[in-house]
Amino acid sequence: xxxxxxxxSLHGCPTSDSRGQRVVHPTRDGxxxxxKKLLDDGFTICTDLTAVDYLVHPGRALxxxxxxxxxxxxxxxxxxxxxxxxxxxxxxxxxxxxxTSTFELWPGTEAMEREVFDMFGxxxxxxxxxxxxxxxxxxxxxxLRKDYAVGRIPVQFKGANS
Amino acid sequence: MSLxxxxxxxxxxxxxxxxxxxxxxxxxxxxxxxxSWGATFGLACCAIEMMGSGGAHYDLARFGMEVxxxxxxxxxxxxxxxxxxxxxxxxxxxxxxxxxxxxxxISMGVCASSGGMFNNYAIIQGxxxxxxxxxxxxxxxxxxxxxxxxxxxxHQKIEDGELMKRRxxxxxxxxxxxxxxxxxxxxxxxxxxxxxx
Amino acid sequence: xxxxxxxxxxxxxGQEMKPRSEAGARELLRxxxxxxxxxxxxxxxxxxxxxxxxEDQTMIINMGPQHPSTHGVLRLMLELQGxxxxxxxxxxxxxxxxxxxxxEDLTFLQGGTNVTRMDYLSPLNNELVFSMAVEKLxxxxxxxxxxxxxxxxxxxxxxxxxxxxxxxxxxxxDIGAVSMMLYGWREREEVLRFFQKVTGLRMNHNFxxxxxxxxxxxxxxxxxxxxxxxxxxxxxxEYDILMTEQPIWRERLQGVGVITADEALALGTTGPIxxxxxxxxxxxxxxxxxxxxxxxxDVIVGTYGDAFDRYAIRLNEIRESMKIVRQILDRMxxxxxxxxxxxxxxxxxxxxxxxxxxLIHHFKIFTxxxxxxxxxxxxxxxxxxxxIGCYIVSxxxxxxxxxxxxxxxxxxxxxxxxxxxGGLVADAVAxxxxxxxxxxxxxx
Numbered sequence: 010x011x012x013x014x015x016x017x018s019l020h021g022c023p024t025s026d027s028r029g030q031r032v033v034h035p036t037r038d039g040x041x042x043x044x045k046k047l048l049d050d051g052f053t054i055c056t057d058l059t060a061v062d063y064l065v066h067p068g069r070a071l072x073x074x075x076x077x078x079x080x081x082x083x084x085x086x087x088x089x090x091x092x093x094x095x096x097x098x099x100x101x102x103x104x105x106x107x108x109t110s111t112f113e114l115w116p117g118t119e120a121m122e123r124e125v126f127d128m129f130g131x132x133x134x135x136x137x138x139x140x141x142x143x144x145x146x147x148x149x150x151x152x153l154r155k156d157y158a159v160g161r162i163p164v165q166f167k168g169a170n171s
Numbered sequence: 172m173s174l175x176x177x178x179x180x181x182x183x184x185x186x187x188x189x190x191x192x193x194x195x196x197x198x199x200x201x202x203x204x205x206x207s208w209g210a211t212f213g214l215a216c217c218a219i220e221m222m223g224s225g226g227a228h229y230d231l232a233r234f235g236m237e238v239x240x241x242x243x244x245x246x247x248x249x250x251x252x253x254x255x256x257x258x259x260x261x262x263x264x265x266x267x268x269x270x271x272x273x274x275x276x277i278s279m280g281v282c283a284s285s286g287g288m289f290n291n292y293a294i295i296q297g298x299x300x301x302x303x304x305x306x307x308x309x310x311x312x313x314x315x316x317x318x319x320x321x322x323x324x325x326h327q328k329i330e331d332g333e334l335m336k337r338r339x340x341x342x343x344x345x346x347x348x349x350x351x352x353x354x355x356x357x358x359x360x361x362x363x364x365x366x367x368x
Numbered sequence: 369x370x371x372x373x374x375x376x377x378x379x380x381x382g383q384e385m386k387p388r389s390e391a392g393a394r395e396l397l398r399x400x401x402x403x404x405x406x407x408x409x410x411x412x413x414x415x416x417x418x419x420x421x422x423e424d425q426t427m428i429i430n431m432g433p434q435h436p437s438t439h440g441v442l443r444l445m446l447e448l449q450g451x452x453x454x455x456x457x458x459x460x461x462x463x464x465x466x467x468x469x470x471x472e473d474l475t476f477l478q479g480g481t482n483v484t485r486m487d488y489l490s491p492l493n494n495e496l497v498f499s500m501a502v503e504k505l506x507x508x509x510x511x512x513x514x515x516x517x518x519x520x521x522x523x524x525x526x527x528x529x530x531x532x533x534x535x536x537x538x539x540x541x542d543i544g545a546v547s548m549m550l551y552g553w554r555e556r557e558e559v560l561r562f563f564q565k566v567t568g569l570r571m572n573h574n575f576x577x578x579x580x581x582x583x584x585x586x587x588x589x590x591x592x593x594x595x596x597x598x599x600x601x602x603x604x605x606e607y608d609i610l611m612t613e614q615p616i617w618r619e620r621l622q623g624v625g626v627i628t629a630d631e632a633l634a635l636g637t638t639g640p641i642x643x644x645x646x647x648x649x650x651x652x653x654x655x656x657x658x659x660x661x662x663x664x665x666d667v668i669v670g671t672y673g674d675a676f677d678r679y680a681i682r683l684n685e686i687r688e689s690m691k692i693v694r695q696i697l698d699r700m701x702x703x704x705x706x707x708x709x710x711x712x713x714x715x716x717x718x719x720x721x722x723x724x725x726x727l728i729h730h731f732k733i734f735t736x737x738x739x740x741x742x743x744x745x746x747x748x749x750x751x752x753x754x755x756i757g758c759y760i761v762s763x764x765x766x767x768x769x770x771x772x773x774x775x776x777x778x779x780x781x782x783x784x785x786x787x788x789x790g791g792l793v794a795d796a797v798a799x800x801x802x803x804x805x806x807x808x809x810x811x812x
Binding site: 211212213214215216218219220222223226227228239241253254256257258259261262265266288289291292293294311312314 | 377378380433434435436440441461462463464465466467469470481482485488489534549550553554556557560570571572807808811
């Protein structure tokens with residue numbers, strides 16, 4: 010199953026279809042403008058804001074005109090009035106891992122953005138309190154990045170020879 | 172008086188062993204094992220089973236442990252129930268340090284005993300890295316029966332008196348491993364509450 | 369390590385609440401509980417907090433992470449003026465298990481064991497949303513047999529009942545009705561015994577798997593469910609007498625932890641918190657999954673957005689769940705308990721002895737795992753705490769490339785500063801309890 014190439018766009022940004030779910034792909038610069046329009050369209054709840062590190066992904070399907078970057082920040086929006094959902098995927102380059110915060114639009118994204126910062130190292134400009142949230146304050150590294158090891162320790166079993 | 176000084180220095184172990192003080196020791200150990208208060212260190216899913224074992228069906232009160240003291244100053248047994256994360260580890264040590272002697276630790280569940288299914292950056296691979304553990308209770312989560320078995324094993328050892336001597340000598344816990352007990356289920360006839368149906 | 373060094377280790381630096389003189393303006397507003405979609409004038413007015421001539425009239429006090437409230441390792445930093453809470457900042461992460469990272473190492477079949485331990489009070493719902501997301505990626509979400517779907521619904525609703533019973537127990541205990549703790553656990557034991565008979569475990573079942581379920585319902589399950597359904601209504605009425613109509617209970621909960629619909633929507637809260645403000649949003653009715661379209665139930669909605677409404681909503685949701693379970697009992701179809709797609713679900717054990725192909729399929733599914741086509745999907749269902757969502761990105765392999773669970777409690781905990789401001793410390797306990805957070809899913 011592959012994502013269909015978009016033949017329609019939403020507020021000027023290309024869209025695609027992912028297993029029957031609508032996804033819109035704004036650029037980093039047009040990100041906040043698109044989200045403001047979506048908020049006015051009725052997407053009152055941002056249910057989820059997360060990120061994905063595509064470092065070792067073999068290749069993902071993106072619509073025309075969207076350049077893949079290492080990180081992708083993904084928002085899932087919900088409109089209660091229309092009972093519809095929409096996904097927003099914005100590409101974030103590794104060299105400049107910053108994005109504008111959506112705290113002004115949806116204050117509920119505050120903890121989610123802190124988690125993305127903690128786990129991926131993406132900085133959100135305009136966030137009121139961008140500190141780590143899940144790891145201790147003095148932790149080094151961003152655990153959910155693909156170049157960060159799981160941290161498995163070798164387990165010695167009873168009766169093992171070595 | 173040398174007897175008082177012995178007790179002040181070494182506690183119960185400093186009391187000279189003779190016919191009279193032997194009975195006193197037995198009495199104290201009997202009392203300690205019969206009315207130990209647990210320190211709530213319920214972290215995750217195991218905490219739910221720990222609360223379940225304190226509930227009406229499994230009832231820890233009959234073993235003298237119905238009282239769970241959140242304040243470590245008033246607790247004897249710390250039941251570490253759940254997975255210990257990197258952020259929680261210093262808190263765990265601090266609470267353990269604040270408990271008064273004599274104190275014991277039960278590591279409840281596989282996550283507390285060895286890191287469980289989470290062998291990764293975030294979970295301490297066994298609380299015995301941080302505190303000396305006396306009884307390891309396996310299970311994910313251990314059924315209340317397993318926890319009661321662990322507590323009773325510990326009570327037996329407290330009454331025997333070996334634990335404190337060993338702790339004083341080596342600083343380590345007793346490291347007793349118990350078997351997991353599967354929960355038994357009778358046909359589901361609910362507990363009657365004094366009225367019909 | 370000395371005690372002093374240890375205390376320094378527990379200091380979480382920037383994550384903790386800073387004294388008012390050091391906190392920035394926006395941070396202050398957020399901790400006070402201002403929702404920044406108000407007009408400039410309102411924001412300015414909220415920014416004018418009660419100014420203390422000497423700031424040592426207020427104390428910053430730490431509650432947790434180890435405290436007797438039964439909600440797990442939540443740490444709250446409160447700024448108190450006497451007994452009144454001025455600001456509140458939750459500090460989380462004390463149960464962070466790295467489940468999303470571990471999930472990338474486990475196959476899709478093993479993923480259920482990982483995911484089920486996030487919200488450990490309603491584990492079947494976690495497994496359900498994960499399985500539904502995997503099935504959507506596989507493209508088999510329309511082919512799940514009827515019996516499997518209805519069984520999933522039965523287990524999901526029984527889990528909702530056990531979770532809400534635990535809420536009643538812990539809510540009662542936090543308010544002070546300690547005997548409610550014993551009653552709630554007593555009821556919950558009955559449901560857990562049913563789960564043990566069906567799934568083999570009391571908690572963290574790993575029973576709902578991609579493709580269906582792990583096993584069929586055991587014979588005699590109808591009688592077990594009926595005995596639970598016969599026992600509960602009388603006891604729920606007792607709780608109505610013990611709590612709902614009791615003046616002390618009402619004093620403690622009515623008007624405490626009020627949140628408006630706008631605030632709840634802006635913060636992204638879902639579930640009983642959103643419904644208590646009057647917004648009738650329940651995914652079982654508004655975005656039906658499984659066969660909720662075919663069963664008849666009501667969505668309970670509150671009016672005042674206070675802790676009492678949330679308590680009443682959860683109590684009545686148990687009744688609604690019982691209604692649904694009764695309908696499922698009548699309408700449970702016969703058939704397969706999992707899809708017969710050999711690539712996804714393992715073959716029956718007996719066939720492994722007879723057929724080489726079955727043996728190979730079994731081997732491949734359990735060692736390497738079944739491959740899921742490339743793509744990404746987000747599926748959401750209604751858990752007892754709100755909307756739980758699962759976002760999976762697959763790279764065509766047998767393990768998820770990225771798995772993220774949208775945990776309802778993680779988002780709901782953000783509502784704490786709003787609800788606590790201006791209340792007393794005792795109300796703080798009632799408010800945390802009314803949100804019913806499960807720290808396993810908050811921290812994952």
